[in-house]
Amino acid sequence: MTTEPFRKLDVTKIGKVEVAQFKDKKILDEGVLDELRVELFRLIADRPNLDLLLDFSNVEFMSSAMLGLLGQTHRKVNLLKGRLKMCGIAPQIYEVFKLTNLNKLFAIHKDAAEALAKF
Amino acid sequence: MDATTQANPLAGGGVTKQRRCVDVVIAEDSRIQAKMLERRLVEAGHTVRWAIDGAKALEMVRERRPAIIISDIEMPEMTGYQLCAAVKSDPLFKTIPLILLSTLSDPVDIIRGLDAGADNYVTKPYEPDYLLARMESLLDTPLEDLDETAGVVLEVTLAEQKFRVKAGRQQVLNLLVSTFENAVAKNKELIESNQSLSVAKTSLEKSNTILTELNEQVERSNARMIRDLHAAAKVQRSLLPGEAIAIPSMTVAWRYVPCQELAGDFLNIFPLDAEHVGMFVVDVSGHGVPSSLLAVTIGAFLTPKISDSSLLVRPGKNGGPPVVSGPAEVATRLNRIFQADEQAGLYFTLLYGVLHVPSGQLRFVSGGHPPLVRVPKEGPLELIECEGFPIGFVPDIEYEEQTIQLQPGDRIYLYSDGVPEAMSESLEQLGDDRMKALIESVRAQPLEANVVHLLDAVQTWCLPKGPLDDVSILGIEWHG
Numbered sequence: 200m201t202t203e204p205f206r207k208l209d210v211t212k213i214g215k216v217e218v219a220q221f222k223d224k225k226i227l228d229e230g231v232l233d234e235l236r237v238e239l240f241r242l243i244a245d246r247p248n249l250d251l252l253l254d255f256s257n258v259e260f261m262s263s264a265m266l267g268l269l270g271q272t273h274r275k276v277n278l279l280k281g282r283l284k285m286c287g288i289a290p291q292i293y294e295v296f297k298l299t300n301l302n303k304l305f306a307i308h309k310d311a312a313e314a315l316a317k318f
Numbered sequence: 319m320d321a322t323t324q325a326n327p328l329a330g331g332g333v334t335k336q337r338r339c340v341d342v343v344i345a346e347d348s349r350i351q352a353k354m355l356e357r358r359l360v361e362a363g364h365t366v367r368w369a370i371d372g373a374k375a376l377e378m379v380r381e382r383r384p385a386i387i388i389s390d391i392e393m394p395e396m397t398g399y400q401l402c403a404a405v406k407s408d409p410l411f412k413t414i415p416l417i418l419l420s421t422l423s424d425p426v427d428i429i430r431g432l433d434a435g436a437d438n439y440v441t442k443p444y445e446p447d448y449l450l451a452r453m454e455s456l457l458d459t460p461l462e463d464l465d466e467t468a469g470v471v472l473e474v475t476l477a478e479q480k481f482r483v484k485a486g487r488q489q490v491l492n493l494l495v496s497t498f499e500n501a502v503a504k505n506k507e508l509i510e511s512n513q514s515l516s517v518a519k520t521s522l523e524k525s526n527t528i529l530t531e532l533n534e535q536v537e538r539s540n541a542r543m544i545r546d547l548h549a550a551a552k553v554q555r556s557l558l559p560g561e562a563i564a565i566p567s568m569t570v571a572w573r574y575v576p577c578q579e580l581a582g583d584f585l586n587i588f589p590l591d592a593e594h595v596g597m598f599v600v601d602v603s604g605h606g607v608p609s610s611l612l613a614v615t616i617g618a619f620l621t622p623k624i625s626d627s628s629l630l631v632r633p634g635k636n637g638g639p640p641v642v643s644g645p646a647e648v649a650t651r652l653n654r655i656f657q658a659d660e661q662a663g664l665y666f667t668l669l670y671g672v673l674h675v676p677s678g679q680l681r682f683v684s685g686g687h688p689p690l691v692r693v694p695k696e697g698p699l700e701l702i703e704c705e706g707f708p709i710g711f712v713p714d715i716e717y718e719e720q721t722i723q724l725q726p727g728d729r730i731y732l733y734s735d736g737v738p739e740a741m742s743e744s745l746e747q748l749g750d751d752r753m754k755a756l757i758e759s760v761r762a763q764p765l766e767a768n769v770v771h772l773l774d775a776v777q778t779w780c781l782p783k784g785p786l787d788d789v790s791i792l793g794i795e796w797h798g
Contacts, residue, residue, distance in 0.1 A: 227786075229604065229606075236663065260745060263603060263735060263739075264603040264604045266603065266665070266708065267603045267604075267658050267663040267664060267665045267710075268663050270658050270663070270665060270708075270710070270711045271658060271659060271663045274659055291747070295739075298686070298688055298735065299667060299686035299687075299707070299708050300686055300705050300706060300707050300708075301686065301707065301708070301711070303705075303707075304707055304711065304712060
């Protein structure tokens with residue numbers, strides 16, 4: 200893995216799981232989204248069997264365009280036979296997942312502890 | 319060094335025109351400048367004694383008579399003027415030529431130098447070769463030969479100051495010549511800087527012309543981009559319903575407000591064949607050019623014109639009547655064509671419905687799209703969901719459709735998430751409940767008024783900035 204620091208993510212390794220916490224409160228404009236895309240893809244790189252947990256606990260607002268990036272992330276991790284889980288999603292953001300049915304596509308957990316136990 | 323000079327220090331400047339090597343006293347309080355001058359003089363073959371001020375220099379002169387004195391003006395202890403006056407008032411030394419190094423910032427300096435009996439001025443900063451040339455010329459005309467006017471005192475008034483000048487004629491002449499030469503040198507410098515200024519001005523004018531041209535280019539590109547944007551927006555508007563939608567047994571009303579010139583949303587409603595009407599709202603994620611390009615591409619597949627590219631109506635087999643595709647089939651095929659991975663993470667949500675007009679049966683599919691609103695002629699309105707992932711998220715999935723039976727007078731609303739997710743200034747969403755209440759409050763009014771009311775409410779909710787997302791609303795009423 201590259202040693203270049205992440206600007207938009209707090210990445211820590213807990214056991215064998217990479218936990219990536221979004222630093223932004225608001226993921227709304229395209230600039231933030233583009234940076235996140237670069238950093239998430241860099242984190243995944245070509246790592247087979249990657250266990251990745253995306254932690255949303257800092258995020259208060261999220262545009263639905265972010266779902267596209269989550270979809271891409273999901274696809275990449277799956278192709279590499281890894282596992283992707285999400286946690287810490289605020290109720291108003293969970294609504295976006297529900298509205299698009301994506302709460303059924305993604306493995307979503309209440310908090311990091313619960314998600315880590317399920318890997 | 320000149321043998322004569324060495325043998326008799328009192329003899330002053332050398333008498334031979336050949337390589338003249340003389341003894342020089344420098345009075346200069348700046349060590350660096352003194353050293354630079356000393357080096358140059360030594361290179362030219364002279365011997366040099368350096369004094370840090372006028373008083374020390376005078377001591378050196380008394381100790382051994384030099385052929386020439388070069389003195390700075392501003393010095394501690396004894397200034398250049400004072401040194402000059404002391405040398406020139408001494409009958410033993412008055413014929414030693416003395417060059418003052420001056421900044422010549424004031425005409426009074428010249429008179430002051432003349433008054434002190436200086437023979438020559440060299441302005442600082444000076445070219446060493448120029449100073450050496452001045453030295454040579456002074457040494458060429460020994461002052462003792464030209465002493466006939468010594469003792470004559472002239473009074474000169476300059477800048478309200480009186481000076482008593484008692485210099486010999488040759489001295490005055492030498493000094494004036496050096497002053498004039500200095501002025502000429504300064505003038506030359508001035509002309510040169512003037513020329514560089516004029517060159518700089520020309521180059522500035524050129525840069526200015528280039529800048530103006532670039533500016534015009536930017537303006538032209540800008541104008542072209544605006545034209546392109548308008549043209550693109552026009553193409554995008556072609557995805558919307560035509561002016562008059564006349565479908566028997568139905569009333570249609572719609573509003574579409576993109577949040578930027580180019581939108582990710584579009585909607586349409588049209589007859590698919592004699593009995594079926596197709597209707598949809600599509601919402602491509604993001605805004606601007608990429609989303610709008612994808613919207614136009616999707617639009618080409620969602621056309622009622624019977625063709626191989628239309629996903630909605632296909633030509634009948636063996637010349638038979640055209641076949642209307644079911645909504646689920648349309649969503650499934652769209653999902654195969656448009657995978658977000660292949661389009662920079664752009665995906666879209668879709669609500670597509672097919673109404674069988676004679677029976678009022680509405681089949682619809684949702685690709686991650688907000689539920690449709692049904693307003694029955696009587697009774698409470700309801701949100702009807704149909705589960706399905708956004709188009710482009712999961713490859714090769716089969717979408718499932720819902721069927722609802724309309725009653726005469728029922729209304730159906732399709733809309734994009736720009737309605738329920740409209741954000742107020744305090745970042746509060748309009749929400750499903752408020753949206754339902756808004757429709758409820760005017761349900762007795764005609765369909766058109768309902769759609770307008772909902773749009774107005776969304777725009778008011780988003781004041782002062784206006785909606786951050788495209789807003790699409792499509793309402794139908796089935797008369798039975």
